[in-house]
Amino acid sequence: MTGRAFSSDSISYLTQREAAEVDEMLMGPAPGFSVDQLMELAGLSVASAVAEVYAPAEFNRVLAICGPGNNGGDGLVAARHLRHFGYAPAVCYPKRAQKPLFTGLVTQLESLSVPFVSVEDLLGGELLNGFDLVLDAMFGFSFCGAPRAPFDELVRLVACLSRDKAERDGKSPVVVAVDVPSGWDVEEGDVSGEGIKPDMLVSLTAPKLCAKRFSGAHHFLGGRFVPPAVAEKFNLCLPPYPGSAMCVRIGKAPQVDISALRVNYVSPELLEEDVEPDPMDQFRKWFDDALAAGIREPNAMALSTSGKDGKPSSRMVLLKGVDQDGFVWYTNYESRKAREISENPNAAIMFFWDSLNRQVRVEGAVEKVSKEESEQYFYSRPRGSQIGALVSKQSSVIPGRHVLAQLYKQLEEKFSDGSGIPKPGNWGGYRLKPRLYEFWQGQPSRLHDRLQYTPDETEGKKGWRVVRLAP
Numbered sequence: 001m002t003g004r005a006f007s008s009d010s011i012s013y014l015t016q017r018e019a020a021e022v023d024e025m026l027m028g029p030a031p032g033f034s035v036d037q038l039m040e041l042a043g044l045s046v047a048s049a050v051a052e053v054y055a056p057a058e059f060n061r062v063l064a065i066c067g068p069g070n071n072g073g074d075g076l077v078a079a080r081h082l083r084h085f086g087y088a089p090a091v092c093y094p095k096r097a098q099k100p101l102f103t104g105l106v107t108q109l110e111s112l113s114v115p116f117v118s119v120e121d122l123l124g125g126e127l128l129n130g131f132d133l134v135l136d137a138m139f140g141f142s143f144c145g146a147p148r149a150p151f152d153e154l155v156r157l158v159a160c161l162s163r164d165k166a167e168r169d170g171k172s173p174v175v176v177a178v179d180v181p182s183g184w185d186v187e188e189g190d191v192s193g194e195g196i197k198p199d200m201l202v203s204l205t206a207p208k209l210c211a212k213r214f215s216g217a218h219h220f221l222g223g224r225f226v227p228p229a230v231a232e233k234f235n236l237c238l239p240p241y242p243g244s245a246m247c248v249r250i251g252k253a254p255q256v257d258i259s260a261l262r263v264n265y266v267s268p269e270l271l272e273e274d275v276e277p278d279p280m281d282q283f284r285k286w287f288d289d290a291l292a293a294g295i296r297e298p299n300a301m302a303l304s305t306s307g308k309d310g311k312p313s314s315r316m317v318l319l320k321g322v323d324q325d326g327f328v329w330y331t332n333y334e335s336r337k338a339r340e341i342s343e344n345p346n347a348a349i350m351f352f353w354d355s356l357n358r359q360v361r362v363e364g365a366v367e368k369v370s371k372e373e374s375e376q377y378f379y380s381r382p383r384g385s386q387i388g389a390l391v392s393k394q395s396s397v398i399p400g401r402h403v404l405a406q407l408y409k410q411l412e413e414k415f416s417d418g419s420g421i422p423k424p425g426n427w428g429g430y431r432l433k434p435r436l437y438e439f440w441q442g443q444p445s446r447l448h449d450r451l452q453y454t455p456d457e458t459e460g461k462k463g464w465r466v467v468r469l470a471p
């Protein structure tokens, strides 16, 4: 019934030879990829990984240093995607490959007005300090020996950069290595001690052995194109990519200073004259915005209740209906929340729509929905969830997961003829009838917009009064 989480200890690392063999197979008769395809996906995954860690607002000026082989090609592709992501990349590409694939990549960058800088420009002065991020795409898994000119100087320059970081003013660029940190032995790592010391490594296809020696903060895997046949042939154990992501973090979780975690919200102004007179209409508008923004489960809301002891408790529930009478969700009528609601009908719900910088608070009294309404919803649920509702004595203490699995199996067998699963008597909906709403939208310097609605009656006509609250 359940899958086990991927353990980063079990991930495969490739020798230099295996890396070349995987490459060869990928471009062999089956699966028959072209180098252009793989390079495009590799470069896109590098750009995605960079964007996941280093936001364009803070790390805007990127220098991609590109080598003579395919690692350099990945750098050219990544620079193009970074440009589209809102970065301002420049490229240093001293030994240009003459194949159409590479000349095309250069033309594409030129057509985006991405500047090319020379080695002399970089070596000559402080130019490197003008960048926020250096992308090392000099050498990948075919590197061997010591870097030859002009890359010897470039590797030295980037290596100094990372080495001296502690002594500089903290403004020197971060370094992101593509597949293999340049100057490193593909298997043994930085044996000469003269390789670069990246802050981030994006391994492609599968990490190479040298990645075991990587001690920077961020290790990602990209190159989401390995078909099962190739993975099986090379016995590759690779982590799953989340959702539609082009990259996945494979290193340790980043160390962060929790107190420094903050986002400066920037949104359009939320003005009194722009909101709907009826807060339910305003809620629907914002809910539609949340749907359009692709927020996962925009109907997830925090529900706070408190029983007769006055001690509040909160949990998430899913909004399953909204109409002029209020907000509906479904649950177990013998759960903790149900007990608290039976003792005190006053409750609060809250939505937070992260990518929109929006929060909605609603307060009011709660009552059960009719049995018919609960039944109608119950029978619309997936069969598994219906059985789940029968299985779970919500909020009661149970000895272990096995109890749930056992009962689930029994009930599955009991109803294996496909007959309808009856709604348990202790399962149903609640409706919160609003008497207060607050629409919050995040703004810079914590000077957020807050518009609060409370019921109002003017000249016998029922409506809502809107006031602005200090943030």
Ligand SMILES: NC(=O)C1=CN([C@@H]2O[C@H](COP(=O)(O)OP(=O)(O)OC[C@H]3O[C@@H](n4cnc5c(N)ncnc54)[C@H](OP(=O)(O)O)[C@@H]3O)[C@@H](O)[C@H]2O)[C@@H](O)CC1
Residues within 6 Å of the ligand: 019, 022, 023, 026, 038, 039, 042, 067, 068, 069, 070, 071, 072, 073, 074, 138, 139, 140, 141, 142, 143, 144, 145, 146, 147, 148, 149, 151, 178, 179, 180, 204, 205, 223
């Ligand atoms: N399926 C995959 O795996 C995918 C792989 N992809 C990417 O391809 C990368 C491998 O590319 P690659 O084979 O072209 O080799 P790479 O490492 O770029 O360098 C070779 C060049 O460097 C040169 N060179 C070597 N040593 C040198 C030295 N000491 N000093 C100076 N130069 C030296 C060498 O010149 P040569 O020695 O032949 O004269 C040659 O020109 C891989 O890491 C990944 O990024 C993705 O695009 C897609 C999927």
Ligand SMILES: Cc1cc2nc3c(=O)[nH]c(=O)nc-3n(C[C@H](O)[C@H](O)[C@H](O)COP(=O)(O)O)c2cc1C
Residues within 6 Å of the ligand: 297, 300, 313, 314, 315, 316, 317, 318, 319, 329, 330, 331, 332, 335, 336, 337, 338, 394, 395
């Ligand atoms: C996103 C999300 C949605 C949830 N939706 C519901 C729901 O609609 N109904 C429900 O009973 N529990 C839901 N749960 C589980 C509750 O948070 C909670 O664990 C459960 O209702 C027991 O709470 P209680 O012991 O306070 O009554 C959800 C949890 C999450 C994270």
Ligand SMILES: Cc1ncc(COP(=O)(O)O)c(C=O)c1O
Residues within 6 Å of the ligand: 318, 330, 331, 381, 385
């Ligand atoms: C225990 C429980 N009941 C009910 C729900 C409500 O959602 P659905 O009816 O879609 O299962 C959830 C959602 O997470 C839940 O966890």
Ligand SMILES: [K+]
Residues within 6 Å of the ligand: 071, 136, 137, 138, 139, 140, 177, 178, 179, 180, 181, 182
């Ligand atoms: K590299």
